[in-house]
């Protein structure tokens with residue numbers, strides 16, 4: 001039984017043992033916002049500060065060499081995790097948001113001209129909307145949106161029509177953090193390439209939850225965050241095809257991103273350092289590498305299968321609750337995110353009442369206001385799952401919700 | 410903690426006494442809490458002496474924000490503008506009779522912010538409006 005996987009893995013996550021209040025154990029159903037971290041990751045970062053701490057790339061002393069080796073080893077692990085062709089294609093950033101901004105500010109500013117078109121979707125997180133809105137205002141670009149259907153999927157026929165406008169870029173999320181919709185990224189990338197557009201994939205919710213192979217997808221850019229995949233906050237990745245990154249201007253200026261500096265000019269460093277100005281989050285990069293080791297040892301297919309089982313069970317269980325409506329597609333198209341409304345009860349009240357029982361869920365618009373506006377829902381409650389979520393926790397959620405309905409009865 | 414959903418709060422959420430709109434009215438203001446999308450509009454009618462004769466709220470939000478709006482409007486009937494200006498967050502907390510964390514406090518105070526912005530004739534509802542003296 002799949003559930004055993006979570007039961008066994010839970011011992012690796014110290015926080016899952018805590019009680020929210022005396023006698024009230026934590027039921028953590030907010031992994032879409034950020035995942036919990038296994039002790040292996042926590043210990044690796046701790047060890048780094050206790051044994052190896054030094055600045056990287058410049059020093060010649062032993063600690064600096066050790067720290068540099070560990071930092072670059074992490075890059076190597078992450079490159080192999082997403083099957084990048086080279087570590088030159090794997091840029092450390094702060095998070096998904098910064099990765100997307102990096103592309104907007106460098107490639108976008110260089111390659112786009114007034115009147116150029118970028119295609120986005122109606123289900124994007126604000127981090128894949130606002131950078132393009134800023135760029136569009138600055139450069140006079142046009143933004144077009146692939147609509148979300150009544151089944152909570154992207155309208156691919158409309159996408160095909162939009163591609164006839166000859167967009168320069170198609171940027172979309174591989175999995176929605178609200179609906180849970182898993183978009184057919186490979187097909188969408190192929191369609192974009194056929195129309196002569198580049199693609200940027202928001203992988204914030206896909207890379208943590210199922211196997212993602214950038215070469216198989218043929219993605220031009222892929223952005224994701226460590227903190228949603230068992231790693232620390234403060235570190236994320238921009239993957240980009242080497243020839244694209246090679247031709248892009250640098251992002252932030254400063255140390256490490258340069259080869260040579262004169263008083264009035266500089267020449268940029270080689271990839272990937274060209275995009276990593278200043279002292280990076282070294283301990284976090286090392287922690288990220290260990291997080292990737294951890295997920296690999298479990299197996300991303302196994303993670304995905306476990307989440308599928310938990311999600312199917314949750315959809316069944318929650319559909320029994322009177323007045324509850326799921327905001328998202330059927331299980332075939334869905335990852336481990338269940339957003340819902342309860343008739344007559346505000347999501348904030350739902351989340352607060354569940355918190356009394358130690359159940360952590362999210363309430364609000366989940367950084368996707370336009371999506372909520374489209375469906376005319378001010379806010380939803382969201383429960384989300386990961387490799388450590390158990391069927392028992394889903395039962396506790398369902399019982400908690402039944403209690404909420406009773407209180408507001 | 411367990412008192413957060415006291416009976417009076419659930420009751421006022423489900424069956425508010427001051428829900429509605431006053432057309433025309435002397436004071437009207439609306440605003441929202443961008444964090445959670447709660448939206449409240451308050452309409453007030455004054456009598457000849459400048460005291461509150463009628464008040465009503467509309468909009469949507471959580472039980473805390475809706476119940477506190479209802480209780481707040483109940484408490485200002487017959488009050489003068491000056492008395493409304495002197496209301497602070499402690500008054501709302503007393504009305505609700507519960508302890509709130511910082512996030513839910515924003516929900517509870519939205520109606521007071523909206524009311525005071527309306528009374529002062531301001532364009533925006535600042536947080537400072539609900540601070541104590």
Ligand SMILES: Cc1ncc(COP(=O)(O)O)c(C=O)c1O
Pocket residue numbers: 032033095096097098125127128173175176177202204205225367
């Ligand atoms: C789909 C999606 N994109 C982007 C982000 C932004 O991630 P971060 O805050 O780590 O930059 C998130 C996180 O909430 C997300 O779920």
